[in-house]
Amino acid sequence: MRIRDEDKIKRIYKAAICLISEVGIAGLTMAKLAKEAKLATGTVYIYFKSKEVLINKLFTKLQQEAAERFMQGMEKQSNFKQQLCRVFLNYLNHRIKYHDESVFLEQYYRSPYITKDQLQLTQALKQPVLDLFHQGQDNDELRCDMDVHMMFLMFLGFIRELAGEHVLGFYVLDEKKKLEAFERSWELIEKGG
Amino acid sequence: MRIRDEDKIKRIYKAAICLISEVGIAGLTMAKLAKEAKLATGTVYIYFKSKEVLINKLFTKLQQEAAERFMQGMEKQSNFKQQLCRVFLNYLNHRIKYHDESVFLEQYYRSPYITKDQLQLTQALKQPVLDLFHQGQDNDELRCDMDVHMMFLMFLGFIRELAGEHVLGFYVLDEKKKLEAFERSWELIEKGG
Amino acid sequence: MRIRDEDKIKRIYKAAICLISEVGIAGLTMAKLAKEAKLATGTVYIYFKSKEVLINKLFTKLQQEAAERFMQGMEKQSNFKQQLCRVFLNYLNHRIKYHDESVFLEQYYRSPYITKDQLQLTQALKQPVLDLFHQGQDNDELRCDMDVHMMFLMFLGFIRELAGEHVLGFYVLDEKKKLEAFERSWELIEKGG
Amino acid sequence: MRIRDEDKIKRIYKAAICLISEVGIAGLTMAKLAKEAKLATGTVYIYFKSKEVLINKLFTKLQQEAAERFMQGMEKQSNFKQQLCRVFLNYLNHRIKYHDESVFLEQYYRSPYITKDQLQLTQALKQPVLDLFHQGQDNDELRCDMDVHMMFLMFLGFIRELAGEHVLGFYVLDEKKKLEAFERSWELIEKGG
């Protein structure tokens, strides 16, 4: 029964993301969720002990999936700038393509439901990107008079705003714009910029 | 006859902000709200027709108050850079000082409750800051090979991340750090930077 | 202040009848009532101790007014049949013209709010009509092999149904039909019919 | 899984009738109803979407049941008069035995909750009885100088008053009285009466 089980969990997650993007975390009910996932309400409780547990696990799962996407294809790049560009675009495209998930993650991140542990994990998932910046500094690719965390926050915030406004239709991004956005960010942090 | 009481409205708003920061929009109940504001539940309904109306009005009010704070003290500055610095710090400090409100605004902004009208208003409130950037470009203070909206989003995103991480204790900001953050942003957009 | 007071009471009664015909006794609220009567809610409580008292008094008042209308112009009639006809038409026209009031009276009459005393009073108000029937029997105008109460109930029920269906538009009554209805009733009860 | 339970619907209906006869439609609360039916409040909402729907359905159900009872045993009668007598007694006994239901039906019928559709249905349910009268006229059993609708309203009104006063104890009916009442009605409408 392994396969069917996994399938049900997937359906539950998918239904949750879909519904939350429509009605918010507040508006999500277990009845709606079960219906969307084509399950009985009771069945959901076989796989998740409570609504809270479900939301928590969904958060962790989505966060991990997102983190995996960020570094994808990076190692194939020829130089540091290209690597960073890859990460930049990965995250930007992720925020656009998985906008529903991103909104959920952000809402949850700033919600009272999040636990200390989850916050720590969130920080830990940023580490690979922070490491990349550190490496850049060590290899004289990035300026040294700006701390890595600040660079990172600038990158992150810029991307989030770009993606957010794009999804709402207030600032449309094509491939050229995306690259331009990266170039501007790069200018700011490159050695001798 | 007792007279309709502006003070009660303030107490209701204050209680709402306080509770939402603790338990989220989802967790806000009219009973808790009334208790926190030291009113009977029915009294809240004299001033606000429904919970939804209350939340909507709170959003609009906070947004407008926030917008007013952003430009404060700007005209006193001697030059363009100082003016922009003032706005930068205004927003950054606002995001820190009024973190509860900011979180509420952001949550609401991405929630299904927000109306088209409110979204438009939100955009309109950004206009004065956008105008400042435009003016900077026109007066040869800012580079012209980067569009104003992009500059704005970079500023905005950077500030939000800084404030967010500061409040969570992951990236502590003092006055020096704040100014450094502004300097980095300025480098990116100044003419001939 | 006598005059103003009486005026307010009238306005309250009128508003109550009007609203009850629209929304039922259940749907009547003191706030709506006050608004309709152009008074403050508190003012209503100066004249009526509670909603229940108001409804009770309204019932008694309307019932008495109705009773007065029934015998109107009867004594002017030349003979017994004409007298009875007058009463018949009085009641029929009353049920049509004051339909809202009649509906209220009937609803109240069958409701749990009515007291034993009020029920007795209601019966007492029928007495003049019952007396008329008795008198008819005594004077050999009416058959004696049918008890007076039964005659009365037949009259009453017939009139109520006629008026009810007329108001709903299911059985339209003009003057000719009204007289015909009386003639049929008369046939049934007249001596040697 | 527990199966949806027709018995529960019956209990809800029964509790509703019982409570309405005690406290009126206005006084019926879902909490009282659930308690009387020995269910949780939420359970009532599984079977009826809202209080209004419950009341509506109850009305339609009772009306239909009542209509069925009226014609019962009629076809077994040897002649037209006997048939009509059967219907007369059916309705009279129904009004006495199911007095609570009858009061509810009447209250609802004159209430603002009733819909056009329901009014039409109510009229339609009268048709079989009206048809019986028509048939009586066609077969020269009933007089032709009185329209069928008027005959019907006379019957109906008479019965309602008789039953109403009987239940209140103001006019006691035994089997003899009932037959007498029918005889009087018959006299009025029979051919050559």
Add this chain to the structure above:
DNA sequence: GATGAATGAGAGTTCATTCAT
């Protein structure tokens, strides 16, 4: 007396969770 804001018990309804099948 007149006003209508204030009150809070209680209304209808929802929904996370349980449980009989």
Add this chain to the structure above:
DNA sequence: TATGAATGAACTCTCATTCAT
């Protein structure tokens, strides 16, 4: 395991009544 009917606490909102002005 899977189901969805059943539960009842908790929600939003109403409204008869009170009370400060």
